[in-house]
Amino acid sequence: MPILEVNDLQAGYGPITALHGVSFDVEEGELVAIIGANGAGKTTLLMAISGIVPALSGAVLYRRRSITGLAAHVIMRQGIGHCPEGRRIFSRLTVQENLELGGFTQRDRWQLRRDIAEACELFPVLGTRMTQVAGTLSGGEQQMLAVARALVGRPKVLLLDEPSLGLAPLVVRQMFDVVGSLTARGITIVLVEQNARAALALAARAWVLEAGRVTLAGTGKELAADPRVRAAYLGE
Amino acid sequence: MSALFFLQQCLIGLTNGALVALMALGYTMVYGIIRLINFAHGDLIMLGACLALTLVGAFGLEAAGTATAGVATWLGIALLVGLCGLFCGLVNVAVDRLVYRPLRDAPKLAPLVSAIGVSFIFMNIGLFWLGPADRSFPQLLPTANLLPGEGLQFGWKDLLVLVVVVPLMAALMVLVKSTRLGKAMRAVSQDETAAALVGVDVDRVIAATFFLGGFLGGAASVIYGLYINTIGFQMGFQNGLYAFTAAVLGGIGSIPGAVIGGLVIGLVRALSTAYVGERWAGAMVFAILIVILVFRPEGLLGRRTKEKV
Numbered sequence: 001m002p003i004l005e006v007n008d009l010q011a012g013y014g015p016i017t018a019l020h021g022v023s024f025d026v027e028e029g030e031l032v033a034i035i036g037a038n039g040a041g042k043t044t045l046l047m048a049i050s051g052i053v054p055a056l057s058g059a060v061l062y063r064r065r066s067i068t069g070l071a072a073h074v075i076m077r078q079g080i081g082h083c084p085e086g087r088r089i090f091s092r093l094t095v096q097e098n099l100e101l102g103g104f105t106q107r108d109r110w111q112l113r114r115d116i117a118e119a120c121e122l123f124p125v126l127g128t129r130m131t132q133v134a135g136t137l138s139g140g141e142q143q144m145l146a147v148a149r150a151l152v153g154r155p156k157v158l159l160l161d162e163p164s165l166g167l168a169p170l171v172v173r174q175m176f177d178v179v180g181s182l183t184a185r186g187i188t189i190v191l192v193e194q195n196a197r198a199a200l201a202l203a204a205r206a207w208v209l210e211a212g213r214v215t216l217a218g219t220g221k222e223l224a225a226d227p228r229v230r231a232a233y234l235g236e
Numbered sequence: 237m238s239a240l241f242f243l244q245q246c247l248i249g250l251t252n253g254a255l256v257a258l259m260a261l262g263y264t265m266v267y268g269i270i271r272l273i274n275f276a277h278g279d280l281i282m283l284g285a286c287l288a289l290t291l292v293g294a295f296g297l298e299a300a301g302t303a304t305a306g307v308a309t310w311l312g313i314a315l316l317v318g319l320c321g322l323f324c325g326l327v328n329v330a331v332d333r334l335v336y337r338p339l340r341d342a343p344k345l346a347p348l349v350s351a352i353g354v355s356f357i358f359m360n361i362g363l364f365w366l367g368p369a370d371r372s373f374p375q376l377l378p379t380a381n382l383l384p385g386e387g388l389q390f391g392w393k394d395l396l397v398l399v400v401v402v403p404l405m406a407a408l409m410v411l412v413k414s415t416r417l418g419k420a421m422r423a424v425s426q427d428e429t430a431a432a433l434v435g436v437d438v439d440r441v442i443a444a445t446f447f448l449g450g451f452l453g454g455a456a457s458v459i460y461g462l463y464i465n466t467i468g469f470q471m472g473f474q475n476g477l478y479a480f481t482a483a484v485l486g487g488i489g490s491i492p493g494a495v496i497g498g499l500v501i502g503l504v505r506a507l508s509t510a511y512v513g514e515r516w517a518g519a520m521v522f523a524i525l526i527v528i529l530v531f532r533p534e535g536l537l538g539r540r541t542k543e544k545v
């Protein structure tokens with residue numbers, strides 16, 4: 001039974017429809033990837049799951065229950081975390097305050113401290129920057145903070161939108177290592193990536209999005225070997 | 237005499253400025269959270285003053301006025317501040333819910349024009365409530381000087397301004413700095429979407445901000461009545477203008493900025509009234525506003541740079 005199921009989802013912005021009926025599903029503890037070109041609708045898809053962009057039709061089911069149309073904070077509180085594209089950290093707040101906001105729904109102060117400490121173990125550099133204003137972190141550090149902030153919210157399902165964007169190659173490796181390790185902590189991952197090679201290597205299953213429609217689906221291995229994927233997304 | 241005179245004007249200026257600052261907070265908080273200049277705030281304060289006047293009558297507070305202010309008077313004033321604060325806070329929340337929230341995703345001009353509309357509606361309610369003429373607001377506090385000697389005048393009314401304004405502002409700063417709501421407010425003000433994604437109920441935080449700004453405005457309306465002793469249905473316009481100017485001067489969106497802006501305006505007004513003439517006071521305030529904005533467009537404590545994206 002999938003923990004998250006998206007059925008024929010349509011969504012858009014005013015007159016623009018960006019998703020024309022997208023379906024996919026994730027099993028509990030699975031890591032799946034969504035790949036696609038710029039403007040394919042990947043970000044819109046994650047935003048629609050999170051309730052930021054309203055769905056025009058179709059449904060999002062979480063643990064078999066529809067969460068379509070719920071407010072974003074309600075969806076988050078049910079266990080769906082989202083690390084949005086472009087980091088969107090609170091740049092005028094400190095690293096510490098950003099992480100505390102990640103655990104906004106955690107009422108137990110001690111648990112919150114443990115969660116923050118745990119997130120900092122994954123990204124040790126953050127632990128040394130707690131009092132720094134987040135906007136003055138380097139781009140890579142900001143990306144780590146964004147992922148750490150989402151993790152402090154203890155998501156069951158984590159939607160990751162291009163976590164490797166703008167990172168140096170070495171840091172990209174580190175980021176993918178962390179992302180890959182999250183399933184071992186019981187977190188289900190939906191990974192959106194431009195870096196299709198790395199994403200497909202990690203993903204149990206993946207979907208290719210083109211102009212708001214799913215055009216290909218399969219296991220990560222299958223897609224990585226598919227000639228169309230290789231031509232369009234792996235640059236071969 | 238001249239040094240003493242100067243000191244006296246500063247004292248008057250700071251007291252008046254504290255009142256302006258309290259009104260300015262409503263502008264700056266709402267702007268900080270949803271980038272809306274809530275033009276109706278001045279008229280909301282006027283409605284608060286209407287309620288204050290009505291309540292003074294209902295409570296029979298006018299009887300006070302001996303040499304020292306009695307406990308009953310102070311309790312009465314505290315009750316007025318609480319009730320008018322609550323009233324203005326709730327009216328502000330209702331306006332947000334009915335007018336501004338439906339326009340949240342509309343172009344910025346739509347809520348702005350609606351705010352002007354709300355301002356007119358409030359003014360008409362005030363006209364209905366008070367009548368067209370100015371009304372005198374009863375003198376509840378004794379007029380005796382609290383300072384020894386003849387030199388400096390600092391009366392009960394001045395004390396009242398300080399004992400209400402200073403704790404309210406301190407409480408607000410603590411609230412924004414260290415409570416859960418305050419953290420949520422700062423998060424929403426920086427990025428609504430990111431705030432929602434960490435589980436913040438954005439609409440509720442915005443409503444809470446309107447409540448707090450309205451509450452402070454309601455408190456200010458009581459102080460205004462007791463301090464100035466005249467209220468009228470048009471008072472919202474001028475007071476709103478000065479308060480808004482204070483918010484811009486300090487850096488709109490910044491809470492300490494609104495406080496400093498209010499104090500600066502109070503001082504400039506008092507000193508120019510004393511040394512240049514009352515009719516120039518308004519011109520001086522706005523001349524200084526323009527000069528400051530030329531050199532610091534973001535206001536005294538506003539943020540200069542855009543943050544890294």
Ligand SMILES: Nc1ncnc2c1ncn2[C@@H]1O[C@H](COP(=O)(O)OP(=O)(O)OP(=O)(O)O)[C@@H](O)[C@H]1O
Nearest residue numbers: 013016018036037038039040041042043044045085
């Ligand atoms: N706020 C918006 N208003 C209007 N149109 C939008 C908005 N955001 C995205 N779009 C449009 O929706 C479509 C899908 O955009 P989306 O951001 O989901 O693509 P994406 O797959 O995430 O692209 P990228 O890889 O560049 O991040 C695009 O055509 C885009 O122009």
Ligand SMILES: [Mg+2]
Nearest residue numbers: 042043044085
């Ligand atoms: Mg995107």
